[in-house]
Amino acid sequence: MKQLNLVVPGLLGPFANELPAYIKQQLNDPEFKVINKFLCRANVSTTEIATYYDTLALLINPENKFSICQLTSELDGIDTSNAFFYRADPVHFKAESDHAILLGPELVWPEMHEVDQLIISFNQHFADDNISLHATNERRWYLKTNKPLSLSYSALDYALGRDIKHFMPQGEDELWWRKIVNEAQMLFFQHEVNQLRENQGQLSINGLWLWDKSFNSMSCNTGPSEKLYSNDALAISLAKNREIKVCLLDKVEEINSDSVLVLDQLYETVCYGDMDAWLKDLRQFCVEYFPRVVHLLISKKVDVINIYPCNGQMFRINRFNLFMFWKQNKTLLNT
Numbered sequence: 001m002k003q004l005n006l007v008v009p010g011l012l013g014p015f016a017n018e019l020p021a022y023i024k025q026q027l028n029d030p031e032f033k034v035i036n037k038f039l040c041r042a043n044v045s046t047t048e049i050a051t052y053y054d055t056l057a058l059l060i061n062p063e064n065k066f067s068i069c070q071l072t073s074e075l076d077g078i079d080t081s082n083a084f085f086y087r088a089d090p091v092h093f094k095a096e097s098d099h100a101i102l103l104g105p106e107l108v109w110p111e112m113h114e115v116d117q118l119i120i121s122f123n124q125h126f127a128d129d130n131i132s133l134h135a136t137n138e139r140r141w142y143l144k145t146n147k148p149l150s151l152s153y154s155a156l157d158y159a160l161g162r163d164i165k166h167f168m169p170q171g172e173d174e175l176w177w178r179k180i181v182n183e184a185q186m187l188f189f190q191h192e193v194n195q196l197r198e199n200q201g202q203l204s205i206n207g208l209w210l211w212d213k214s215f216n217s218m219s220c221n222t223g224p225s226e227k228l229y230s231n232d233a234l235a236i237s238l239a240k241n242r243e244i245k246v247c248l249l250d251k252v253e254e255i256n257s258d259s260v261l262v263l264d265q266l267y268e269t270v271c272y273g274d275m276d277a278w279l280k281d282l283r284q285f286c287v288e289y290f291p292r293v294v295h296l297l298i299s300k301k302v303d304v305i306n307i308y309p310c311n312g313q314m315f316r317i318n319r320f321n322l323f324m325f326w327k328q329n330k331t332l333l334n335t
Contacts, residue, residue: 002257003304005059005225006293007235008285009052010270011309013278023275031286034294041322042307042315050312052157052267053213053234059260059308060228061238062218068155069142069212071237076136086212088133088143089156090115093185093207099163104156105139106268108203112138114193118205125187126180133208140233143210149173153211161272169210177210184208229255230262255292257302263289297322 013019027036049058057064064071069087073080092108093100110118115135123132135141150172159167169177185206188194194204228239228246239246239260255261265285269278296302297319307315 001304002302003306004255004257004293004296004302005260005306005308007052007055007059007260007262007264007308007310008266009055009264009310010266010278011282011307012311012313013266013270013275013282020275023279026279029283031283035286035290037322038294038317039307039315042317043321045314045316046312047308047314048312049218050310051155052264052310053155054215055308055310056232056235056238056262057215058218060225060235060244061242064215064238064241065217066241067212067214068234071241072140072233073142075233075237075240076140076142078134078136078142080142084145084148085134086143086145086149086210087156088141088208088210089139090118090141090205091156091207091209092203092205093164099165102159102162102164102167102207102209103203104160104209104268104271108139108205110138110205114197114205115141117193118188118191121187121191122184125183129180131180137233141208143208149177151177151210153213155213156209156211157267157271159209160268181208181210225258225260227256227259228262229259230264232262232264235260235262255296255301257296261293265289 047058049055053068069085070080072087073085078085089105090108090110091105092103094103115138119133119135119141126132130146132144133141134144149169151169151174152171153169154167168174188204188206194206197204225244228235228244229249229252230236230239230246231249236246249263263285266278266281269281293305297305297317300319304316304318307317309315
């Protein structure tokens, strides 16, 4: 049986219980007819995996024992063999009246020459603390320490758009890290890179988000994947670690069966809880991307499509499901 595992984080949004009437109404628009039909006629099951990162690990490399930092650092060519490393990504702490909101690297989007300048300043300032920053990718930075940190972390995606005080690392080294990140904020605030960014109307790079995530070995009942279609760094890292062939989405000519297809265009708006942006991106997804998936099933290039919205559900659909005319079509968030 030829199947395709389709990962679409944020497909069902985070808004099912609080959906405004104008959003509900628009989900009846013609652009959403096919996705509504697919989901309401699919066989729905629950899974123990309810996050984006865990879904990727389950489908691509269920036996993986490396952390996100270990996986992406190898992809980025960062040598982590001689010390301890953690993700410390460049972010913007947006000041509100009595708290600060986390805005992630995708909104900050530094250029590499800015990264180099900020990292040089950080490493000079903290040389006596035996820590340093390293990066070969603009949005993925790494903190090197000479000892393991006793901390628990909130994954970057989980903390986006939220009050940072509820999601900062916690543990024995908590106060130490808060001192480091506060000093880094002051250092970055005064840096000419951020002065120029602010003059140009860009978000300043005024913070670092320290985090990592480990995985437990899992059993996947959908069978082994032979190929990955994705631009996601973690997905690519998981695939390369298992020696699965990777194809970037902008270079895809044809999608094969027994593969994982990751379409994450909706994820950022879901993380930030932006309903209007989510609806706009969902409309684009249904017009530009989903028809290719539908064609795979109708043309018999795949027999089954398993759709993972990364919320603890899996929608399994085959060609027979599409002819269940007695099933009433519902809108996306009421399936």
